[in-house]
Amino acid sequence: MGIKKSFSAIGTNALDKDANHFALINDGDILFVENNNYIKHNRSMLTETSLDKNNNELKQMQETLLSLDKALYSILQNNKRYKE
Numbered sequence: 001m002g003i004k005k006s007f008s009a010i011g012t013n014a015l016d017k018d019a020n021h022f023a024l025i026n027d028g029d030i031l032f033v034e035n036n037n038y039i040k041h042n043r044s045m046l047t048e049t050s051l052d053k054n055n056n057e058l059k060q061m062q063e064t065l066l067s068l069d070k071a072l073y074s075i076l077q078n079n080k081r082y083k084e
Contacts (some may be wrong), residue, residue, distance in 0.1 A: 010072070024068050032065035041065055 011023035011033075022034040029042045039061050040048035051058040 010068075024065065024072075027070070030065055032068070034061060034064070036046060037061065039065060043069070046065055 005027055007025055007027035009023060009025040012019040012021050014021060020034075022032070025031040025033075029040050029047060031038060031040050037050045037057065038048075039046060039051070039058065041062065043066075045059075046062060049061075051061070062082060
């Protein structure tokens, strides 16, 4: 992915053929990868994407990225984790 500094990430197992694959990577900005597309966000605005700016999937990916980021921040702030 070309990230040269420390980062945190979550995602699905890339080897699981039945999973809906995604990755959320935080290296200061947030990179969200899903279905071979990506968006990069700085929590204020979209900074980079592989999608056309008028694509409906772009809006959905932004909403998912920001929702996941908010949920993970809350979980970490409250020191709560869930494991299957």
